[in-house]
Amino acid sequence: MKTSYRSAVHDALRDALRDDPRVLVLGEDVGRYGGTYAASKGLLEEFGPDRVRDTPLSELGFVGIGIGVALGGLRPIVEVMTVNFSLLALDQIVNTAAALRHMSGGQFSVPLVVRMATGAGRQLAAQHSHSLEGWYAHIPGITVVAPATVEDAYGMMSSALLDPDPVIVFEHVQLYNTSADVGTLAPTDIARAAVRRQGSDVSLITYGGSLPKVLDAADELALAGIDCEVIDLRVLRPLDTETFIASVRKTHRAVVVDEAWRTGSLAGEISAQIIENAFYDLDAPVGRVCSVEVPVPYARHLEEAVLPQRDTIVAQVREMFGGSR
Numbered sequence: 001m002k003t004s005y006r007s008a009v010h011d012a013l014r015d016a017l018r019d020d021p022r023v024l025v026l027g028e029d030v031g032r033y034g035g036t037y038a039a040s041k042g043l044l045e046e047f048g049p050d051r052v053r054d055t056p057l058s059e060l061g062f063v064g065i066g067i068g069v070a071l072g073g074l075r076p077i078v079e080v081m082t083v084n085f086s087l088l089a090l091d092q093i094v095n096t097a098a099a100l101r102h103m104s105g106g107q108f109s110v111p112l113v114v115r116m117a118t119g120a121g122r123q124l125a126a127q128h129s130h131s132l133e134g135w136y137a138h139i140p141g142i143t144v145v146a147p148a149t150v151e152d153a154y155g156m157m158s159s160a161l162l163d164p165d166p167v168i169v170f171e172h173v174q175l176y177n178t179s180a181d182v183g184t185l186a187p188t189d190i191a192r193a194a195v196r197r198q199g200s201d202v203s204l205i206t207y208g209g210s211l212p213k214v215l216d217a218a219d220e221l222a223l224a225g226i227d228c229e230v231i232d233l234r235v236l237r238p239l240d241t242e243t244f245i246a247s248v249r250k251t252h253r254a255v256v257v258d259e260a261w262r263t264g265s266l267a268g269e270i271s272a273q274i275i276e277n278a279f280y281d282l283d284a285p286v287g288r289v290c291s292v293e294v295p296v297p298y299a300r301h302l303e304e305a306v307l308p309q310r311d312t313i314v315a316q317v318r319e320m321f322g323g324s325r
Contacts, residue, residue, distance in 0.1 A: 004179040008150045009039040012157035026053040027079030063089035070112040080116040097166040098141030109164040119172040119209045126295035131259040134266035137236040142166040144237040146208035150180045155188025172209030193240040199229030202253040207233040210257045217313035248278045255287040262290035284320045
């Protein structure tokens with residue numbers, strides 16, 4: 001059955017509301033408008049305004065409401081329109097949601113799910129297009145996931161709702177219109193990375209919206225005789241270090257593809273983990289393909305120029321082999 005990423009997110013929300021009366025959805029435009037990316041379309045009509053709530057344009061306020069109702073025993077799913085706007089709610093997420101179990105000596109937990117769109121590629125300019133997942137992956141006390149497939153877009157939601165602590169879900173804007181043939185959708189493990197392609201020559205490590213580009217690059221490199229293994233991190237905190245280290249020990253080379261800026265990036269953390277755990281297995285320095293360190297431009301040709309692309313990934317890998325393949 002052909003299913004889109006957008007439909008998978010929608011169905012995950014619908015099934016959560018249907019299966020658990022404690023679940024509610026709240027955020028900007030999630031009700032009457034049906035969600036900025038149409039992920040909650042029709043849910044207000046089906047479940048009513050007590051379960052699907054439009055909020056004022058105040059991320060600090062409605063994320064705080066989500067924390068409060070979570071403490072009161074409900075299972076809120078809070079939608080933040082874009083990762084850039086989530087910065088307005090950092091105080092609630094970092095100083096309250098992530099810290100409350102620790103600060104209460106384990107007496108309280110915050111079973112909160114926060115969804116947000118992330119990434120570039122749709123000409124939404126600098127205030128709507130950045131990839132700040134690494135900022136959240138820096139914070140103890142929360143789980144951070146980045147579903148890159150239709151199956152994970154559906155399955156990670158039900159798993160996130162079972163977590164007693166906050167889970168942040170990053171949905172890349174370029175993925176909403178993608179689709180795939182899938183069978184029965186089911187809960188997804190939110191503790192492990194996934195090997196999306198087996199290979200023997202180089203490990204390509206990525207997540208979220210960069211996965212399709214990496215898979216395309218792997219196909220092109222295969223024509224040149226370079227066999228790539230593709231690792232989809234899926235879970236950015238806690239990192240499944242074991243899976244990508246095992247891959248690097250097999251292939252002896254690694255390239256990390258991360259749409260965030262290179263300086264202080266999650267790609268840097270992954271590179272450090274590889275150096276600390278598999279240094280003597282490497283036949284070449286770890287490569288990184290990240291966005292150019294400028295605010296994301298509006299013009300399409302400039303936006304494409306600053307983001308990781310298939311050709312830049314291919315060039316980085318070929319350079320590891322001396323450009324001879």
